[in-house]
Amino acid sequence: MCGIIGLLVKRRELRESLGQLVTTMIECMGTRGPDSAGLAVFHEPVEATHRRFALHAQVSQFDWQNFHESCRRETSKDASIHFVANHAVVISSTATGQFKSWLKEKQPSVHLISVGRAIEMFKDEGLPCDIARKYAFTELEGTHAVAHTRMATESAVSPAHAHPYTAGEDFCLVHNGSLSNPHSIRRKLESKGIEFETDNDTEAGCRFLEWRMREGDTLEEAIETSFSELDGFFTFLMASADKMVLVRDAFACKPAVVAETDDYVAVSSEFRALAHLPDISTANVFEPEPEQIYSWTV
Protein backbone atom coordinates (compact mmCIF):
# COMPACT_ATOMS: atom_id res chain seq x y z
CA MET A 1 0.00 0.00 0.00
CA CYS A 2 2.18 2.94 1.27
CA GLY A 3 1.22 6.55 1.90
CA ILE A 4 2.74 9.64 0.33
CA ILE A 5 2.65 13.15 1.71
CA GLY A 6 3.87 16.49 0.42
CA LEU A 7 3.44 20.05 1.54
CA LEU A 8 4.80 23.20 -0.06
CA VAL A 9 4.03 26.43 1.77
CA LYS A 10 3.59 29.54 -0.32
CA ARG A 11 3.24 32.04 2.52
CA ARG A 12 6.55 32.73 4.28
CA GLU A 13 4.98 32.85 7.77
CA LEU A 14 3.76 29.27 7.33
CA ARG A 15 7.32 27.94 7.06
CA GLU A 16 7.50 27.81 10.86
CA SER A 17 4.47 25.49 10.93
CA LEU A 18 5.68 23.16 8.16
CA GLY A 19 6.71 20.40 10.58
CA GLN A 20 3.52 20.61 12.59
CA LEU A 21 1.28 20.39 9.52
CA VAL A 22 3.28 17.58 7.92
CA THR A 23 3.38 15.54 11.14
CA THR A 24 -0.44 15.38 11.29
CA MET A 25 -0.43 14.24 7.67
CA ILE A 26 2.15 11.51 8.40
CA GLU A 27 0.17 10.30 11.44
CA CYS A 28 -2.98 10.04 9.27
CA MET A 29 -1.12 8.01 6.63
CA GLY A 30 0.43 5.68 9.21
CA THR A 31 -2.23 3.05 8.54
CA ARG A 32 -1.20 2.89 4.87
CA GLY A 33 2.42 2.20 5.78
CA PRO A 34 3.10 1.03 9.32
CA ASP A 35 6.52 -0.59 8.88
CA SER A 36 8.76 2.43 8.24
CA ALA A 37 8.68 6.09 7.33
CA GLY A 38 10.85 8.92 6.12
CA LEU A 39 10.74 12.62 5.44
CA ALA A 40 12.74 15.12 3.43
CA VAL A 41 12.50 18.75 4.46
CA PHE A 42 13.90 21.59 2.37
CA HIS A 43 15.42 24.51 4.27
CA GLU A 44 16.79 27.80 3.03
CA PRO A 45 19.87 26.75 1.03
CA VAL A 46 23.23 27.11 2.79
CA GLU A 47 25.90 29.14 0.97
CA ALA A 48 27.24 27.62 -2.26
CA THR A 49 30.54 26.56 -0.65
CA HIS A 50 28.77 24.42 1.98
CA ARG A 51 26.60 21.30 2.07
CA ARG A 52 24.11 19.78 4.47
CA PHE A 53 24.99 16.15 5.18
CA ALA A 54 22.08 14.28 6.81
CA LEU A 55 23.24 11.27 8.80
CA HIS A 56 21.69 8.20 10.39
CA ALA A 57 23.55 6.31 13.13
CA GLN A 58 22.79 2.61 13.36
CA VAL A 59 23.07 2.61 17.17
CA SER A 60 20.47 4.42 19.23
CA GLN A 61 22.70 6.05 21.88
CA PHE A 62 25.21 7.46 19.43
CA ASP A 63 27.73 9.99 20.74
CA TRP A 64 27.23 12.86 18.28
CA GLN A 65 29.42 15.27 20.33
CA ASN A 66 32.37 12.97 19.90
CA PHE A 67 31.46 12.50 16.22
CA HIS A 68 31.39 16.28 15.77
CA GLU A 69 34.81 16.72 17.35
CA SER A 70 36.32 14.06 15.07
CA CYS A 71 34.55 15.61 12.10
CA ARG A 72 36.01 19.06 12.83
CA ARG A 73 39.45 17.63 13.53
CA GLU A 74 39.61 15.32 10.52
CA THR A 75 37.55 17.08 7.82
CA SER A 76 36.79 20.77 8.23
CA LYS A 77 36.90 23.11 11.23
CA ASP A 78 33.77 24.92 10.09
CA ALA A 79 31.59 21.78 10.39
CA SER A 80 28.54 22.44 12.56
CA ILE A 81 26.17 19.77 13.79
CA HIS A 82 22.55 19.53 14.86
CA PHE A 83 21.30 16.19 16.12
CA VAL A 84 18.22 14.49 17.47
CA ALA A 85 18.16 10.80 18.53
CA ASN A 86 20.23 8.87 15.97
CA HIS A 87 19.81 11.52 13.26
CA ALA A 88 22.17 14.43 12.68
CA VAL A 89 22.82 17.05 10.07
CA VAL A 90 26.31 18.39 9.53
CA ILE A 91 26.80 21.64 7.64
CA SER A 92 30.33 21.78 6.29
CA SER A 93 32.51 23.12 3.51
CA THR A 94 34.08 19.68 3.05
CA ALA A 95 33.60 18.34 -0.49
CA THR A 96 30.98 15.59 -0.72
CA GLY A 97 33.40 12.94 -1.99
CA GLN A 98 35.85 13.70 0.78
CA PHE A 99 33.11 13.61 3.43
CA LYS A 100 31.85 10.25 2.13
CA SER A 101 35.36 8.75 2.21
CA TRP A 102 35.92 10.03 5.74
CA LEU A 103 32.61 8.52 6.92
CA LYS A 104 33.37 5.19 5.32
CA GLU A 105 36.82 4.98 6.82
CA LYS A 106 36.34 6.58 10.25
CA GLN A 107 32.62 6.33 11.06
CA PRO A 108 31.36 3.12 9.40
CA SER A 109 28.29 2.90 11.66
CA VAL A 110 27.00 6.27 10.37
CA HIS A 111 25.10 6.27 7.09
CA LEU A 112 24.88 9.35 4.87
CA ILE A 113 21.24 9.69 3.82
CA SER A 114 21.14 12.98 1.93
CA VAL A 115 23.42 15.70 0.56
CA GLY A 116 22.58 19.15 -0.69
CA ARG A 117 22.34 22.81 0.17
CA ALA A 118 18.68 22.63 1.16
CA ILE A 119 17.65 18.98 1.75
CA GLU A 120 17.61 17.21 5.10
CA MET A 121 16.31 13.66 5.07
CA PHE A 122 15.14 11.33 7.86
CA LYS A 123 14.51 7.59 7.46
CA ASP A 124 13.76 4.92 10.02
CA GLU A 125 11.74 1.79 10.62
CA GLY A 126 8.78 1.51 12.98
CA LEU A 127 5.37 3.14 13.24
CA PRO A 128 5.33 6.49 11.42
CA CYS A 129 3.85 8.31 14.46
CA ASP A 130 6.71 6.97 16.63
CA ILE A 131 9.30 8.03 14.05
CA ALA A 132 7.74 11.52 13.85
CA ARG A 133 7.96 11.80 17.65
CA LYS A 134 11.48 10.37 17.84
CA TYR A 135 12.88 12.96 15.44
CA ALA A 136 10.63 15.83 16.58
CA PHE A 137 9.16 16.37 13.10
CA THR A 138 6.75 18.95 14.56
CA GLU A 139 9.69 21.32 15.12
CA LEU A 140 10.88 21.26 11.51
CA GLU A 141 10.76 24.48 9.54
CA GLY A 142 11.24 24.92 5.82
CA THR A 143 9.75 25.71 2.44
CA HIS A 144 8.49 22.23 1.56
CA ALA A 145 8.61 18.64 2.68
CA VAL A 146 7.77 15.23 1.26
CA ALA A 147 7.23 12.14 3.38
CA HIS A 148 6.33 8.49 3.03
CA THR A 149 4.83 5.74 5.15
CA ARG A 150 5.86 2.30 3.90
CA MET A 151 4.13 -1.06 3.75
CA ALA A 152 6.83 -3.08 2.04
CA THR A 153 5.75 -5.22 -0.90
CA GLU A 154 9.27 -6.01 -2.08
CA SER A 155 12.75 -5.73 -0.53
CA ALA A 156 13.53 -5.60 3.17
CA VAL A 157 12.20 -3.35 5.91
CA SER A 158 15.12 -1.23 7.12
CA PRO A 159 15.94 2.47 7.49
CA ALA A 160 17.83 2.32 4.18
CA HIS A 161 14.82 0.83 2.39
CA ALA A 162 12.45 3.47 3.75
CA HIS A 163 11.53 6.31 1.40
CA PRO A 164 12.35 9.05 0.42
CA TYR A 165 15.09 7.93 -1.93
CA THR A 166 17.67 10.44 -2.99
CA ALA A 167 20.30 10.64 -5.71
CA GLY A 168 22.74 13.44 -6.40
CA GLU A 169 22.10 16.62 -4.44
CA ASP A 170 18.88 18.26 -3.30
CA PHE A 171 16.63 15.72 -4.99
CA CYS A 172 14.38 13.07 -3.53
CA LEU A 173 11.45 10.89 -4.48
CA VAL A 174 8.70 9.02 -2.64
CA HIS A 175 6.76 6.27 -4.39
CA ASN A 176 3.48 4.48 -3.94
CA GLY A 177 3.36 1.50 -6.26
CA SER A 178 5.80 -0.99 -7.70
CA LEU A 179 8.11 -0.97 -10.70
CA SER A 180 8.32 -4.14 -12.74
CA ASN A 181 11.60 -3.46 -14.55
CA PRO A 182 13.87 -2.08 -11.79
CA HIS A 183 16.56 -4.67 -12.53
CA SER A 184 16.95 -3.72 -16.18
CA ILE A 185 16.99 -0.03 -15.25
CA ARG A 186 19.58 -0.81 -12.64
CA ARG A 187 21.79 -2.77 -15.07
CA LYS A 188 21.58 0.10 -17.53
CA LEU A 189 22.60 2.67 -14.91
CA GLU A 190 25.30 0.50 -13.33
CA SER A 191 26.96 0.19 -16.72
CA LYS A 192 27.30 3.99 -16.61
CA GLY A 193 29.09 3.82 -13.25
CA ILE A 194 26.06 4.71 -11.11
CA GLU A 195 26.14 2.95 -7.75
CA PHE A 196 23.12 1.65 -5.83
CA GLU A 197 22.73 1.40 -2.06
CA THR A 198 19.77 -0.99 -1.85
CA ASP A 199 17.90 -3.58 -3.92
CA ASN A 200 14.70 -1.48 -3.82
CA ASP A 201 12.68 -0.78 -7.00
CA THR A 202 12.12 2.88 -6.10
CA GLU A 203 15.87 3.51 -5.93
CA ALA A 204 16.06 2.50 -9.61
CA GLY A 205 13.39 5.08 -10.49
CA CYS A 206 15.06 7.76 -8.39
CA ARG A 207 18.53 7.18 -9.83
CA PHE A 208 17.10 7.00 -13.38
CA LEU A 209 15.52 10.46 -13.02
CA GLU A 210 18.63 11.94 -11.42
CA TRP A 211 20.79 10.45 -14.22
CA ARG A 212 18.54 12.07 -16.83
CA MET A 213 18.86 15.42 -15.04
CA ARG A 214 22.65 15.10 -14.98
CA GLU A 215 22.46 14.48 -18.73
CA GLY A 216 20.78 17.87 -19.07
CA ASP A 217 17.06 17.15 -18.78
CA THR A 218 14.84 19.24 -16.54
CA LEU A 219 12.98 17.13 -13.97
CA GLU A 220 9.85 17.42 -16.13
CA GLU A 221 11.76 16.19 -19.23
CA ALA A 222 13.24 13.33 -17.19
CA ILE A 223 9.74 12.30 -16.13
CA GLU A 224 8.54 12.38 -19.75
CA THR A 225 11.38 10.00 -20.66
CA SER A 226 10.51 7.76 -17.71
CA PHE A 227 7.01 7.12 -19.11
CA SER A 228 8.56 4.92 -21.79
CA GLU A 229 11.45 3.55 -19.67
CA LEU A 230 9.88 2.79 -16.30
CA ASP A 231 7.36 -0.04 -16.33
CA GLY A 232 4.97 -0.49 -13.43
CA PHE A 233 2.59 1.33 -11.18
CA PHE A 234 3.49 4.57 -9.55
CA THR A 235 2.44 7.74 -7.94
CA PHE A 236 5.76 9.60 -7.66
CA LEU A 237 6.14 12.71 -5.55
CA MET A 238 9.50 14.39 -6.02
CA ALA A 239 11.18 17.43 -4.55
CA SER A 240 14.20 19.52 -5.37
CA ALA A 241 15.55 22.65 -3.67
CA ASP A 242 12.79 24.84 -5.09
CA LYS A 243 10.15 22.46 -6.49
CA MET A 244 7.64 19.78 -5.65
CA VAL A 245 6.54 17.59 -8.58
CA LEU A 246 3.80 14.96 -8.74
CA VAL A 247 3.08 12.37 -11.43
CA ARG A 248 1.01 9.18 -11.76
CA ASP A 249 1.47 6.41 -14.32
CA ALA A 250 -0.90 5.90 -17.26
CA PHE A 251 -3.25 3.57 -15.34
CA ALA A 252 -3.25 5.77 -12.22
CA CYS A 253 -4.29 2.95 -9.93
CA LYS A 254 -2.23 4.32 -7.05
CA PRO A 255 -4.07 7.15 -5.37
CA ALA A 256 -3.26 10.82 -4.93
CA VAL A 257 -5.22 13.87 -3.87
CA VAL A 258 -4.08 17.49 -4.11
CA ALA A 259 -5.38 20.44 -2.09
CA GLU A 260 -4.30 23.93 -3.07
CA THR A 261 -4.99 27.27 -1.40
CA ASP A 262 -3.29 30.67 -1.65
CA ASP A 263 -1.10 29.56 1.27
CA TYR A 264 -0.02 26.02 0.40
CA VAL A 265 -0.13 22.99 -1.92
CA ALA A 266 -0.64 19.69 -0.14
CA VAL A 267 -0.48 16.20 -1.66
CA SER A 268 -1.46 12.95 -0.06
CA SER A 269 -2.58 9.43 -0.91
CA GLU A 270 -5.93 10.06 0.74
CA PHE A 271 -8.01 13.09 1.62
CA ARG A 272 -8.13 12.24 5.31
CA ALA A 273 -4.46 13.32 5.61
CA LEU A 274 -5.48 16.74 4.25
CA ALA A 275 -8.70 17.14 6.23
CA HIS A 276 -7.04 18.95 9.13
CA LEU A 277 -5.10 21.53 7.09
CA PRO A 278 -6.08 25.19 7.53
CA ASP A 279 -8.81 26.48 5.18
CA ILE A 280 -9.26 23.01 3.67
CA SER A 281 -12.99 23.62 3.26
CA THR A 282 -12.26 26.32 0.68
CA ALA A 283 -9.20 24.64 -0.90
CA ASN A 284 -9.20 23.49 -4.52
CA VAL A 285 -9.21 19.72 -3.98
CA PHE A 286 -8.57 17.53 -7.04
CA GLU A 287 -7.31 14.16 -8.18
CA PRO A 288 -4.26 14.38 -10.47
CA GLU A 289 -4.73 13.01 -14.01
CA PRO A 290 -2.67 10.07 -15.29
CA GLU A 291 0.66 10.92 -16.94
CA GLN A 292 0.21 14.61 -16.27
CA ILE A 293 3.10 16.35 -14.56
CA TYR A 294 2.13 18.71 -11.74
CA SER A 295 4.93 21.02 -10.65
CA TRP A 296 4.90 23.69 -7.96
CA THR A 297 7.75 26.10 -7.32
CA VAL A 298 8.67 27.63 -3.95
Added chain:
Amino acid sequence: MDRVKQLDLASLSVREVNQFLHGELPGSDIQRVEISNPNGMHSIAAGLDCEVAVEILGHAGYFIAGMNQLARVTVRGNVGWSVAENIMSGSVRVKGHASQCAASSGHGGLVVIEGDASSRCGVSMKGCDIVVGGSVGHFSAFMAQAGTLVVCGDAGPNLGDSLYEATIYVQGKIHSLGADARQEEMEGADVERVSRLLADAEIDCDAGQFKRVASARSLYHWNAEAHQEY
Protein backbone atom coordinates in the same frame (compact mmCIF):
# COMPACT_ATOMS: atom_id res chain seq x y z
CA MET B 1 -41.89 16.70 10.62
CA ASP B 2 -38.95 14.40 9.82
CA ARG B 3 -37.32 12.91 12.82
CA VAL B 4 -33.61 13.67 12.39
CA LYS B 5 -30.68 11.98 14.09
CA GLN B 6 -27.34 13.76 14.13
CA LEU B 7 -24.10 11.85 14.40
CA ASP B 8 -20.69 13.54 14.68
CA LEU B 9 -17.61 11.66 13.50
CA ALA B 10 -15.47 14.07 15.53
CA SER B 11 -16.65 12.22 18.63
CA LEU B 12 -17.87 8.87 17.28
CA SER B 13 -15.93 6.24 15.35
CA VAL B 14 -17.08 5.10 11.90
CA ARG B 15 -17.82 1.71 13.47
CA GLU B 16 -20.10 3.31 16.07
CA VAL B 17 -21.92 5.30 13.40
CA ASN B 18 -22.37 2.24 11.19
CA GLN B 19 -23.48 0.10 14.12
CA PHE B 20 -26.23 2.65 14.80
CA LEU B 21 -27.24 2.65 11.12
CA HIS B 22 -27.39 -1.15 11.02
CA GLY B 23 -28.81 -1.82 14.49
CA GLU B 24 -30.90 0.90 16.10
CA LEU B 25 -32.05 2.72 12.97
CA PRO B 26 -34.11 0.07 11.11
CA GLY B 27 -37.57 -0.10 12.69
CA SER B 28 -37.18 3.26 14.46
CA ASP B 29 -39.15 6.37 13.43
CA ILE B 30 -35.98 8.20 12.34
CA GLN B 31 -36.34 9.37 8.76
CA ARG B 32 -33.14 11.32 8.32
CA VAL B 33 -29.59 10.93 9.61
CA GLU B 34 -26.97 13.66 9.34
CA ILE B 35 -23.33 12.68 9.73
CA SER B 36 -20.91 15.55 10.31
CA ASN B 37 -17.09 15.76 10.19
CA PRO B 38 -16.46 12.86 7.78
CA ASN B 39 -12.94 14.25 7.13
CA GLY B 40 -12.13 11.70 4.45
CA MET B 41 -12.93 8.66 6.61
CA HIS B 42 -13.71 5.37 4.90
CA SER B 43 -16.77 3.09 4.79
CA ILE B 44 -19.22 5.62 6.22
CA ALA B 45 -22.84 4.46 5.83
CA ALA B 46 -21.80 1.19 4.19
CA GLY B 47 -24.26 -1.69 4.31
CA LEU B 48 -27.48 0.29 4.87
CA ASP B 49 -30.66 -1.76 4.52
CA CYS B 50 -33.67 0.44 5.28
CA GLU B 51 -35.59 3.37 3.84
CA VAL B 52 -33.89 6.41 5.33
CA ALA B 53 -32.21 9.58 4.09
CA VAL B 54 -28.56 9.87 5.13
CA GLU B 55 -26.56 13.05 4.60
CA ILE B 56 -22.78 13.07 4.94
CA LEU B 57 -21.74 16.66 5.51
CA GLY B 58 -18.28 17.05 3.95
CA HIS B 59 -15.58 15.20 1.99
CA ALA B 60 -15.55 11.46 2.63
CA GLY B 61 -13.14 8.59 1.93
CA TYR B 62 -13.33 5.15 0.33
CA PHE B 63 -16.31 2.73 0.09
CA ILE B 64 -18.94 5.28 1.11
CA ALA B 65 -22.47 3.80 1.07
CA GLY B 66 -21.16 0.48 -0.26
CA MET B 67 -23.71 -2.34 -0.69
CA ASN B 68 -26.53 0.16 -0.19
CA GLN B 69 -30.12 -1.13 -0.14
CA LEU B 70 -33.24 1.11 0.02
CA ALA B 71 -31.48 4.10 1.67
CA ARG B 72 -30.98 7.48 -0.01
CA VAL B 73 -27.45 8.67 0.78
CA THR B 74 -26.17 12.15 -0.11
CA VAL B 75 -22.55 13.27 0.30
CA ARG B 76 -22.09 17.03 0.48
CA GLY B 77 -18.50 16.92 -0.72
CA ASN B 78 -16.09 14.69 -2.64
CA VAL B 79 -15.61 10.97 -2.13
CA GLY B 80 -12.63 8.63 -2.53
CA TRP B 81 -12.55 5.23 -4.25
CA SER B 82 -15.51 2.93 -4.78
CA VAL B 83 -18.45 5.01 -3.62
CA ALA B 84 -21.66 2.93 -3.72
CA GLU B 85 -19.74 -0.18 -4.71
CA ASN B 86 -22.12 -3.09 -5.14
CA ILE B 87 -25.19 -0.88 -4.63
CA MET B 88 -28.35 -3.03 -4.68
CA SER B 89 -31.14 -0.41 -4.55
CA GLY B 90 -31.93 3.06 -3.23
CA SER B 91 -29.75 5.98 -4.30
CA VAL B 92 -26.37 7.54 -3.62
CA ARG B 93 -25.70 11.13 -4.62
CA VAL B 94 -22.30 12.84 -4.48
CA LYS B 95 -22.51 16.62 -4.67
CA GLY B 96 -18.77 16.93 -5.47
CA HIS B 97 -16.36 14.67 -7.36
CA ALA B 98 -15.80 10.92 -7.00
CA SER B 99 -12.50 9.08 -7.24
CA GLN B 100 -11.98 5.73 -8.99
CA CYS B 101 -14.42 2.85 -9.34
CA ALA B 102 -17.62 4.75 -8.48
CA ALA B 103 -20.58 2.35 -8.33
CA SER B 104 -18.37 -0.61 -9.23
CA SER B 105 -20.31 -3.90 -9.47
CA GLY B 106 -23.57 -2.07 -8.70
CA HIS B 107 -26.61 -4.36 -9.09
CA GLY B 108 -29.44 -1.82 -8.84
CA GLY B 109 -30.44 1.63 -7.64
CA LEU B 110 -29.23 5.02 -8.85
CA VAL B 111 -25.82 6.64 -8.32
CA VAL B 112 -25.47 10.34 -9.15
CA ILE B 113 -22.09 12.07 -9.22
CA GLU B 114 -22.75 15.77 -9.73
CA GLY B 115 -19.08 16.56 -10.42
CA ASP B 116 -16.53 14.39 -12.24
CA ALA B 117 -15.98 10.69 -11.66
CA SER B 118 -12.46 9.37 -12.03
CA SER B 119 -11.28 6.24 -13.82
CA ARG B 120 -13.15 2.92 -13.91
CA CYS B 121 -16.50 4.50 -13.07
CA GLY B 122 -19.09 1.71 -13.24
CA VAL B 123 -16.50 -1.03 -13.62
CA SER B 124 -18.29 -4.38 -13.79
CA MET B 125 -21.69 -2.77 -13.12
CA LYS B 126 -24.46 -5.35 -13.06
CA GLY B 127 -27.70 -3.41 -13.36
CA CYS B 128 -27.45 -0.09 -11.50
CA ASP B 129 -27.88 3.27 -13.20
CA ILE B 130 -25.15 5.90 -12.95
CA VAL B 131 -25.49 9.55 -13.93
CA VAL B 132 -22.34 11.69 -13.92
CA GLY B 133 -22.85 15.45 -14.21
CA GLY B 134 -19.22 16.01 -15.25
CA SER B 135 -16.71 13.76 -17.00
CA VAL B 136 -15.44 10.23 -16.38
CA GLY B 137 -11.85 8.94 -16.44
CA HIS B 138 -10.20 6.09 -18.32
CA PHE B 139 -11.63 2.58 -18.50
CA SER B 140 -15.08 3.63 -17.34
CA ALA B 141 -17.73 0.89 -17.61
CA PHE B 142 -14.94 -1.68 -18.05
CA MET B 143 -16.63 -5.12 -18.33
CA ALA B 144 -19.98 -3.54 -17.48
CA GLN B 145 -22.64 -6.24 -17.62
CA ALA B 146 -25.99 -4.49 -17.22
CA GLY B 147 -27.42 -1.09 -16.37
CA THR B 148 -26.84 2.41 -17.75
CA LEU B 149 -24.01 4.90 -17.46
CA VAL B 150 -24.93 8.46 -18.45
CA VAL B 151 -22.04 10.94 -18.76
CA CYS B 152 -22.96 14.59 -19.25
CA GLY B 153 -19.34 15.66 -19.82
CA ASP B 154 -16.51 13.83 -21.61
CA ALA B 155 -15.30 10.24 -21.35
CA GLY B 156 -11.60 9.36 -20.95
CA PRO B 157 -9.60 6.70 -22.81
CA ASN B 158 -10.88 3.13 -23.36
CA LEU B 159 -14.53 3.74 -22.57
CA GLY B 160 -16.51 0.54 -22.23
CA ASP B 161 -13.60 -1.85 -22.70
CA SER B 162 -14.81 -5.46 -22.85
CA LEU B 163 -18.37 -4.29 -22.44
CA TYR B 164 -21.19 -6.79 -21.99
CA GLU B 165 -24.83 -5.65 -21.98
CA ALA B 166 -24.65 -2.31 -20.15
CA THR B 167 -25.34 0.81 -22.22
CA ILE B 168 -23.34 4.04 -22.06
CA TYR B 169 -24.53 7.49 -23.10
CA VAL B 170 -22.05 10.37 -23.43
CA GLN B 171 -22.93 13.96 -24.19
CA GLY B 172 -19.38 15.32 -24.63
CA LYS B 173 -16.25 13.98 -26.32
CA ILE B 174 -15.19 10.37 -26.11
CA HIS B 175 -11.39 10.19 -25.94
CA SER B 176 -11.38 6.59 -27.18
CA LEU B 177 -13.47 3.44 -27.05
CA GLY B 178 -12.15 0.27 -25.45
CA ALA B 179 -12.00 -3.16 -27.05
CA ASP B 180 -15.39 -4.33 -28.38
CA ALA B 181 -17.20 -1.06 -27.54
CA ARG B 182 -18.82 0.74 -30.45
CA GLN B 183 -20.86 3.87 -31.01
CA GLU B 184 -24.42 3.18 -32.18
CA GLU B 185 -27.38 5.21 -33.41
CA MET B 186 -29.50 6.90 -30.75
CA GLU B 187 -33.10 5.76 -31.11
CA GLY B 188 -36.28 7.11 -29.54
CA ALA B 189 -36.08 4.61 -26.68
CA ASP B 190 -32.53 5.76 -25.90
CA VAL B 191 -33.54 9.42 -25.71
CA GLU B 192 -36.43 8.44 -23.45
CA ARG B 193 -34.16 6.40 -21.21
CA VAL B 194 -31.55 9.19 -20.90
CA SER B 195 -34.26 11.74 -20.34
CA ARG B 196 -35.81 9.69 -17.50
CA LEU B 197 -32.43 9.14 -15.82
CA LEU B 198 -31.48 12.83 -16.08
CA ALA B 199 -34.83 13.70 -14.49
CA ASP B 200 -34.26 11.15 -11.71
CA ALA B 201 -30.78 12.58 -11.18
CA GLU B 202 -32.15 16.14 -11.25
CA ILE B 203 -29.53 17.14 -13.82
CA ASP B 204 -30.55 19.53 -16.54
CA CYS B 205 -29.24 18.36 -19.94
CA ASP B 206 -30.71 17.79 -23.40
CA ALA B 207 -31.13 14.01 -23.79
CA GLY B 208 -31.10 14.40 -27.56
CA GLN B 209 -27.43 15.45 -27.52
CA PHE B 210 -26.07 12.15 -26.19
CA LYS B 211 -24.20 9.42 -28.09
CA ARG B 212 -24.89 5.75 -27.42
CA VAL B 213 -22.08 3.25 -26.81
CA ALA B 214 -22.75 -0.47 -26.54
CA SER B 215 -20.98 -3.79 -27.01
CA ALA B 216 -20.16 -5.02 -30.51
CA ARG B 217 -20.35 -8.51 -28.93
CA SER B 218 -17.34 -9.70 -30.91
CA LEU B 219 -15.58 -10.89 -27.75
CA TYR B 220 -18.48 -13.06 -26.61
CA HIS B 221 -17.02 -16.09 -28.33
CA TRP B 222 -13.43 -17.15 -28.44
CA ASN B 223 -11.85 -16.64 -31.82
CA ALA B 224 -8.74 -18.76 -32.18
CA GLU B 225 -7.84 -16.95 -35.39
CA ALA B 226 -7.76 -13.49 -33.79
CA HIS B 227 -4.20 -14.08 -32.51
CA GLN B 228 -4.96 -12.06 -29.37
CA GLU B 229 -5.61 -8.97 -31.51
CA TYR B 230 -8.89 -7.30 -30.65
